[in-house]
Amino acid sequence: MTFFIIVSTDFFKRLETYQFIEARLKGDTHTVSGKVDFKFKVTLLGEASVGKTSLVLRFVKDYFKEDLKSTIGTNFMIKKVDIDDIKVQLLIYDIGAQKIFSSMRAKYFQGSNASIAIYDITRPETLHALPEWINSVREINGNIPIMILGNKLDLEDQRRVPVMDAKNIAKRFTCMHAEVSAKTGESVEKVFKRVAKASLDEYQYCNS
Numbered sequence: 503m504t505f506f507i508i509v510s511t512d513f514f515k516r517l518e519t520y521q522f523i524e525a526r527l528k529g530d531t532h533t534v535s536g537k538v539d540f541k542f543k544v545t546l547l548g549e550a551s552v553g554k555t556s557l558v559l560r561f562v563k564d565y566f567k568e569d570l571k572s573t574i575g576t577n578f579m580i581k582k583v584d585i586d587d588i589k590v591q592l593l594i595y596d597i598g599a600q601k602i603f604s605s606m607r608a609k610y611f612q613g614s615n616a617s618i619a620i621y622d623i624t625r626p627e628t629l630h631a632l633p634e635w636i637n638s639v640r641e642i643n644g645n646i647p648i649m650i651l652g653n654k655l656d657l658e659d660q661r662r663v664p665v666m667d668a669k670n671i672a673k674r675f676t677c678m679h680a681e682v683s684a685k686t687g688e689s690v691e692k693v694f695k696r697v698a699k700a701s702l703d704e705y706q707y708c709n710s
């Protein structure tokens with residue numbers, strides 16, 4: 503009985519968050535500080551513990567913590583980036599990998615302008631799980647830009663995923679590829695900016 507109450511409370515909390523996000527997406531462009539030219543939804547994909555939450559925290563708050571609690575449900579964070587003189591607001595959705603939330607995933611994928619599919623360079627199985635994630639996000643959103651991203655580059659001495667393996671998968675699925683470290687911050691900002699630029703290019707291409 504107690505279990506049931508906890509589950510349903512959590513469900514309504516998530517539903518509220520979702521409605522709040524939807525309202526923001528439909529709202530004006532003054533949601534953060536100052537005006538923005540474009541708002542893009544970017545979803546993070548990938549297996550548990552590859553570093554999705556750590557990456558978004560590094561990018562948005564320039565912060566890293568070794569013992570993060572695993573993500574329950576979905577969180578989102580907002581950050582503005584400048585692409586030349588164009589102001590882009592990224593709404594970054596961090597999806598919990600737990601199977602129990604898979605029924606909610608389609609909802610969260612909807613309306614993505616781009617995705618970042620993350621693997622851990624020390625665990626090959628996390629790369630091999632990505633095609634399934636990529637197919638589900640493309641089923642819902644069509645051919646949006648996707649970045650296949652290797653994380654934990656600071657653990658180079660424990661690397662078990664050759665760069666070429668990831669590049670081959672990226673080529674097969676027409677995705678970008680890069681490697682970063684949420685821990686040291688190496689290349690994190692550069693990668694999010696590349697994703698923002700790809701979203702902008704895609705938007706301009708589709709609306710030209």
Ligand SMILES: Nc1nc2c(ncn2[C@@H]2O[C@H](COP(=O)(O)OP(=O)(O)O)[C@@H](O)[C@H]2O)c(=O)[nH]1
Binds near residue numbers: 556570655
């Ligand atoms: N060495 C190293 N550890 C990382 C890095 N990014 C995340 N981690 C660790 O990997 C674990 C899982 O990270 P988390 O962000 O919770 O992964 P998520 O489940 O994909 O959101 C945590 O213990 C993090 O501290 C990184 O770049 N380098």
Ligand SMILES: [Mg+2]
Binds near residue numbers: 556598
């Ligand atoms: Mg997480």
